[in-house]
Amino acid sequence: MPLLDVIQKDLVAAMKAKDEARLGAIRLIKTALKKHEVDAGKPLDEATELRVLNMLVKQRQEAIDMFRKGGRPELAEKEQAELQVVESYMPAEATEAEMDAAVSAAIAETGASFPKQMGVVMKASQAKLAGKRVDGKALSDKVRARLAG
DSSP, rough: HHHHHHHHHHHHHHHHHOHHHHHHHHHHHHHHHHHHHHHHHOOHHHHHHHHHHHHHHHHHHHHHHHHHHHOOOHHHHHHHHHHHHHHTTOOOOOOOHHHHHHHHHHHHHHHSSGGGHHHHHHHHHHHHHSSBBBOHHHHHHHHHHHOOO
């Protein structure tokens, strides 16, 4: 079932349950996805949906940091609740072990041994972790460490 259909169903359920916090977060997700779909002029594929959700997660995390630094814990908590709703629509995050295994396999597959070949290894690692949520910075740090050492 396409993500927009799932979100629409959950939106109706949140309305019926009068769950205002969840309703607001679901509306936020639906709006972002619809905007991207209209801008692109074609239906969203799974990779694009994940990219939009990742963007929303990053925005929520930045807002949480800003509100905490600004002494507004109530707004940080609201953003945290929205973040949890957004993450509930995303695939599971890749574990450290899965990332290590993907990096090892990618290095073996590409035969890379120099830091200059990092891009090739990153691409192969991400392909091996398809369907999982991956923190790009953490993955690049692992690849850099393996190629440098």
